[in-house]
Each structure stands twice: as structure tokens, then as C-alpha cells.
């Protein structure tokens with residue numbers, strides 16, 4: 001027998017168990033805000049208000065005008081595993097409410113001075129006070145339909161936890177963030193938050209999600225977002241993805257919602273970012289708001305007490321579809337940034353891209369007359385080159401302004417990607433082979449990329465010492481300078497100047513495209529412009545260049561009408 | 568300055584220099600035409616330049632007082648066009664205020680002092696070469712198209728003009744294709760000139776076929792003269808690449824084809840060729856050439872043409888635009904194409920050309936992938 005007395009197994013006293021649960025669910029004021037606002041939203045409110053004092057350390061109050069509770073329910077709600085939201089384990093599958101564990105209220109009440117005031121339809125109002133998990137009083141009170149929960153002195157009875165609370169500003173920020181995330185799930189509900197009497201967040205009810213985004217972060221951010229809407233099998237992805245040219249390295253918003261519930265999933269965000277491949281500058285992080293809808297049995301949200309994780313039945317499928325969804329949002333021509341304060345047009349079918357999601361469907365077909373070499377007498381959309389750099393033309397709902405270099409880069413990049421994985425580019429044999437000198441590091445780079453260089457059209461042979469001979473060269477346009485393009489490309493390869501791009505082929509293609517493309521400042525013949533535009537419009541991502549800049553901006557007709565007072 | 572000139576003569580003179588005057592320029596005086604009146608010279612000299620090329624011409628006029636001024640070319644041309652037929656009196660009051668009168672029409676134009684106008688290169692015509700304008704036109708008309716348009720090898724932007732005691736030759740290439748023409752000549756001396764195609768175009772435009780052109784060079788300029796009209800141009804510095812070395816001499820396969828039928832087939836193929844490379848494939852065998860083209864994402868096409876072909880069967884790829892362009896300049900209905908191998912230069916020549924000149928073009932193939 002051991003010296004130590006053997007402890008007997010005992011059921012924990014209820015309030016101890018609540019405090020343990022609180023350890024999981026209630027970490028800081030922000031988690032209280034999250035749980036209470038979720039409860040409010042589950043009650044079908046029109047308005048949810050949050051008040052904080054001292055970052056929530058002194059007081060957190062969440063009020064709603066939802067269904068409320070009668071006296072009996074209010075009493076029950078404070079007991080552990082008491083919930084009105086599910087009855088059987090089967091109900092967990094596809095649960096539509098935020099809550100279902102029945103843990104939050106008793107957990108919060110066990111670590112604070114807690115007050116619940118609630119009134120259901122046609123009932124008398126009830127007020128229950130709980131201190132450290134012990135019911136102090138229960139009384140009739142007077143209030144309108146809805147519920148107010150007030151939490152004072154959070155962690156007053158668990159000093160170890162209270163010690164871990166951060167500065168007021170930090171806790172306030174976290175609480176605002178918790179409310180922001182939930183505000184995104186329900187644009188139809190009004191939200192407000194005050195902190196020590198100051199209003200920090202105020203969102204009126206909105207008909208469209210984009211208006212809620214505008215109310216939370218400003219119209220400026222909202223205008224950089226492209227609508228995402230994509231379905232594959234059982235999964236539907238909607239929401240917003242930021243235009244690549246407007247993404248920045250810092251301060252991005254990245255939110256994922258599954259069946260209306262916010263979750264934290266870095267893999268889904270990463271998959272969405274993969275959709276930006278070839279369109280975004282290294283280091284730039286696009287803002288993303290993605291709403292995934294899929295059948296309840298395809299995902300489990302009951303993974304963690306905070307319900308911030310989801311487990312998908314087929315995670316790889318979900319990631320693949322998310323990537324596709326983002327790519328598809330970037331594809332249409334009207335993903336080009338609009339000029340002027342035209343605001344965000346969710347359905348602004350600027351180029352009328354219905355039908356085929358990509359490209360050309362909405363472009364006046366006569367642009368394509370130039371494809372044949374026989375002179376075409378049909379009327380063609382006029383193209384205008386300005387500043388020897390931009391090409392303007394009229395599209396269905398506005399004026400398209402194309403940057404000739406960026407556009408050509410995009411076209412060449414897609415060509416080259418095909419050539420690198422396929423047959424290789426047609427290479428023009430040279431009557432007068434080029435002999436070029438390179439530095440040792442550059443010669444190494446040539447050696448290492450010999451096969452890729454041949455595929456884009458450069459057949460190279462060592463000559464003597466530091467010289468090489470070029471026997472064939474690509475010939476992408478009449479002003480193409482084969483020697484200079486090769487020298488620049490090799491210098492880039494040797495210098496490893498590729499930012500954070502992952503894929504070697506992509507880096508190579510982008511570098512070549514940049515060096516080979518028509519430059520700004522080159523006068524283009526009418527036919528050349530036409531060919532460039534036709535080819536751009538049949539590219540998969542015509543509105544974005546390969547460095548994270550736009551290849552096109554749109555001047556919507558609406559904007560012109562607004563400016564000339566024609567609306 | 569004071570002179571009288573017929574409206575027709577003024578127009579003619581202005582038309583000659585107008586093409587040398589740039590439409591857009593950062594140097595305001597270049598938008599002007601230099602007008603010089605000289606009693607001794609017996610008329611009026613009009614000049615214009617874009618700094619690369621200068622054109623100067625004399626027209627008869629009755630000069631009362633010598634003088635020179637520069638006037639906005641566009642305005643002067645418009646005025647000359649709108650005036651009724653008849654004498655035009657031009658008087659310069661002060662340096663840059665010019666009045667123009669004809670009948671009851673009166674204009675006052677503001678010019679710029681002649682000192683601002685660039686001076687012309689010092690080209691001496693004492694020991695000039697002489698050539699019939701018609702011959703020069705023929706050379707330019709068949710060769711200049713092949714010059715390069717990209718700027719990394721400036722030499723290839725020019726046309727090589729070889730003067731030899733017994734012949735004149737022009738050659739142009741962009742490194743992918745080449746054109747060369749020789750014409751017999753007598754009594755000339757030896758020189759190699761690399762001339763911008765723009766200057767050659769001016770010569771074609773300004774000199775009638777039956778005129779005799781004198782040409783002379785200074786260190787880095789060339790001058791042309793015929794009648795009272797002069798053209799000056801910058802020369803491109805050589806040496807020109809050794810093109811003789813790349814003209815194939817051992818092509819052992821040859822096809823004789825109907826130019827129009829070949830061009831038509833090429834145009835049909837081009838419809839589905841890539842806009843970028845215009846790559847098409849030609850397969851010669853027996854009495855046939857088969858054309859084919861395959862462009863990913865677009866489609867494919869085939870065609871066939873009867874030809875006279877001697878040699879082993881051959882498959883070779885070309886940029887259809889290069890072939891079409893060369894065919895356009897071939898002066899005969901039938902042409903001969905010769906080959907060695909799919910990676911070697913092909914030549915194209917006229918068949919049965921009844922002309923003292925000899926002409927050939929050369930085109931490098933595209934790499935074929937199977």
C-alpha cells in the first residue's frame with residue numbers, strides 16, 4: 001500500500017465544473033462578447049448592442065431585442081448543458097445556431113458577477129443575479145422583449161486568470177474584432193458597440209453584405225473587393241476577394257465562414273491565396289471574405305468548445321474549390337478596377353461576362369475581324385493609343401483602358417506557361433547568329449535554364465570563354481530585341497530576383513514575359529493593337545498583369561453619366 | 568525679303584519638303600519650312616528637316632529683295648492650297664513677320680529667325696556618283712522592306728547600298744529574312760553605304776524615274792541631288808554584317824511554284840496560324856507541297872498545291888508572314904524556292920524575269936516540333 005492516500009473518484013461540484021468549462025470558453029472579455037452576441041443572434045434580433053467598460057474588465061453588457069426567455073427558461077439557461085437549441089445528438093449534424101453546447105452562460109456566470117434580464121413575448125420580465133456561479137436573487141422586473149446580459153468583474157474569483165488580462169486598449173480591440181466577425185455573418189442585424197461611452201462600431205442593418213463591409217471598414221476597402229460566387233458539387237463559395245493590384249503586404253482582412261459560422265482555417269485562406277497565382281506581387285496579402293455553404297453532414301463544427309474550428313469530410317476538395325472560386329472571381333474583364341467614385345457594383349455586368357466566365361463573350365465581336373489576314377471591311381471597334389502606352393476602346397458598359405506593356409506581359413505569360421509545359425515555342429532560326437558575352441554567374445544561370453530557354457525559343461550553344469552563340473530566338477512582335485531580352489532574362493535568373501514566388505516555371509515565364517513584352521512608349525500600328533487586345537481578351541486573367549498590377553482599368557459609362565449630370 | 572511666285576509653283580515646292588517636316592516635334596523650328604529668296608539663285612529655296620533627313624528644293628520666283636525666314640509649314644501649305652490661282656506676293660517686314668498677298672487676300676504670318684534652323688550637312692557633289700532614278704527606285708522597291716524595325720542592331724535598320732565599278736547592289740535583312748538585288752552599272756567607283764530606309768523612300772517619292780540622281784557622301788552623311796531638289800540623310804555606321812557568307816550556295820532541293828497560288832494557300836493557312844508566330848508547316852514531296860498548321864486553342868488547317876519539285880522530300884516550318892511578304896515583292900508569276908535542310912536558309916528567286924537586274928530573297932525557317 002502506498003503512503004499517499006488514494007483519492008476517491010467524485011463528481012465535481014457543479015460550480016467547479018463550470019469554472020473548468022469557463023477555462024475553455026471564456027478566456028478574456030472578447031470571448032464573453034462572442035458567446036453573448038452569438039446567443040443574442042440565435043434569438044432572432046433586429047439589433048444587438050454591446051457596452052464595454054475598461055475593455056470589458058469592469059463591465060460587459062450585451063443587449064438584444066430577440067425572443068427573450070420566460071422565467072423557467074431563464075433559470076434553466078444558467079445550468080450546465082442546458083440548451084434550447086438541440087435535443088438529441090442527431091440534431092448536432094447540420095446545427096444552424098451558433099450555440100448548442102449549453103455551456104456559455106453557466107461558465108461566464110461562474111467567473112463573474114452576472115446578471116440576466118430577459119423578457120419573452122407576453123411574459124413578465126425576469127432578472128436573475130448570479131455571483132461566482134451562486135444564484136443570488138431572482139425577481140420580476142420590467143423590460144421590453146429581449147435579453148440583456150451584464151457581466152461585471154470578470155475573473156474576480158479566479159485571480160490567476162485575471163492576471164493574464166491585457167491592457168484595456170488590447171482587450172477592447174479584441175472585443176471589437178469578435179463583434180466584427182459576427183456582424184459579417186448577419187448584415188440584416190444592426191450592431192453597435194460602445195467602450196467607456198464612446199461608440200467604436202455602428203452598423204445599420206444592410207441589404208447586401210458589401211454594405212456591411214463598407215460600414216465596418218469603409219467604402220475604400222469595399223471598392224477594392226471582387227464578388228466571389230462559385231459552386232462545385234455540394235460546395236458553394238461566395239463572398240469577396242480583393243483585386244490583386246490593391247492588395248498590400250499588411251493589414252489584410254481574412255475571414256472564413258462555414259455554414260454562416262466564423263472559423264479559423266489557415267489552409268482555406270492559403271488555398272484562396274493560391275487562386276491569385278501570377279496576379280499578385282510577392283508579399284502582398286489580399287483581403288478575403290469567404291462564405292462556404294455545404295451540407296451539414298459534410299462538415300463537423302463541434303471540434304472545439306470555442307467552435308472556431310471545422311472539420312471537413314473532404315478537406316482537399318474544399319481547398320481546391322476555394323482556389324477555383326477566387327481564380328474565377330479574378331477572370332472577368334470587369335474585375336478591372338473602375339475609375340471614379342462609382343462604388344462597388346456587385347452585379348455591374350460591365351463587359352457582360354455571362355455565359356463564359358472568361359473573356360470575350362461581351363466584347364463586340366467585330367474586334368475579332370482582325371484574326372484573319374485578309375482585309376476585313378466590317379466595322380471594327382476603334383482602338384486609340386494614348387501616351388504611346390495605353391490603349392482605349394469602348395466596351396459594352398464603359399471605356400476600357402489597357403496598359404499595353406502589362407497586357408502584353410499577361411498574354412505572353414500565359415503563352416509561355418503553355419509552351420513550357422507543352423511543345424515549346426516556335427523558334428525563329430537566325431540568319432546571323434548572335435554572339436553574346438556573359439559573366440560567370442550568368443553563364444551558370446544559362447546552363448541551369450538551358451532546357452527552359454530552348455522551350456521559349458532560345459537555342460544556345462557555348463562558344464568560347466564567356467561567349468555563347470544564339471541560333472534561334474523567339475519573335476513575339478516586330479520590335480522584339482532578341483539579344484537584349486536574353487541578356488535581361490539571364491541577368492534576372494542569375495540575380496535570383498524573383499521575390500517570393502514559389503514555382504520556378506512561373507518565375508521564369510513572368511520574367512521572360514516582362515522582358516519580351518511591348519514596352520511603354522512604343523507606338524503601335526492599328527493591327528498590332530487589335531491583335532494585342534484580341535489576345536488579351538482571350539487570356540484567362542486579362543485584367544491583371546503578372547506583377548500584381550492591373551493590366552486594365554475601366555471607366556464605367558455610369559461614371560461618365562454621373563460626371564456629366566446625365567443620371 | 569520680297570518675292571513673287573505663282574501659287575502653283577509655291578505649292579509644288581512645299582509639297583516636296585512637306586514630307587520631311589515632322590508632325591510632332593519638341594524643337595518648334597522643325598515645324599517650320601525654311602524660305603530663302605535669292606536674286607542670284609533666280610528663285611526660292613524651300614527646306615524642311617526632322618534632323619534625320621532634310622529635303623531642300625528650288626522653285627522659280629521673281630525675287631525683288633534677298634532674305635530668309637522660317638514659317639510654320641502647315642499654315643503655309645494650307646494658305647497656298649486655299650489661295651486662288653495667280654501670283655502670290657510675299658514680303659518680310661522685319662525678320663519674322665511675313666505678309667502674303669494674292670489678289671485681295673492678305674495674310675500675316677509669324678515665323679522664326681532663320682538662325683534657329685539647323686544647318687545642312689556639308690556634302691560636296693563635285694565627285695558625285697550618278698545613277699538613273701528608275702534603277703534606284705527598283706532597288707529600293709524590292710529590298711528596303713526587309714530591313715529590321717527593332718532597335719538593338721542599328722545597322723540592320725539600314726539598307727546596304729554597294730557601289731562597284733560594274734554594278735550597284737542593295738541588301739537588307741532583319742536577321743530572319745534577307746532581300747538582295749543587283750543591277751549592272753558602268754564607270755562608278757567603290758563604296759558601301761548604309762542608308763536609312765526613310766531616306767530611300769524620300770528619293771522614290773521626289774525623283775521622277777527618268778531623272779539622273781547624283782549622290783555624294785561626307786563623313787557620316789549622304790546627299791542626293793536631281794533637278795533642284797536635294798535630300799540629305801544621316802548614314803548608319805558600318806560595317807554591315809557579312810551577308811555573303813550566309814547566302815546558301817549548296818541548296819540541293821528546289822521547287823518551282825505559282826506565286827499567286829502559293830500566296831493564296833499561305834493566306835488561307837494564316838487564318839488559323841498563331842498571331843504571334845504565324846507558324847506554318849510545308850511538306851514538299853514529288854509534285855506536291857502540303858501546307859499544314861496547328862495552333863493550340865485555335866484549330867488546324869491543311870492545303871495542297873501542285874509544284875515542280877526536285878530533291879528528297881522535305882518538311883520545313885516558316886513564319887507565313889515572311890513568305891507572303893517576299894512573294895509580294897517577287898516580280899514574276901513563277902518563283903523558285905530552294906532548300907537544303909529544315910534548319911537551313913531557303914532562297915526565293917523570280918523565274919524567267921526579263922530584266923538586267925538579278926534578285927533573290929532568303930528566309931530562315933522556324934524550328935518545328937513534332
Ligand SMILES: Nc1ncnc2c1ncn2[C@@H]1O[C@H](COP(=O)(O)OP(=O)(O)O)[C@@H](O)[C@H]1O
Pocket residue numbers: 035039040043064066067068069077078082083084085098099100101102103104105106146147
Ligand atoms: N440572448 C438570449 N436570448 C434568448 N435566449 C437566450 C439568450 N442567451 C441564452 N439564451 C438561452 O440560454 C440557453 C443557454 O445558452 P448558452 O449557455 O450560451 O448555451 P447554447 O447557446 O450553447 O445553447 C440557450 O440555449 C438559449 O435558449
Ligand SMILES: [Mg+2]
Pocket residue numbers: 035038039098099100102104105
Ligand atoms: Mg451560447
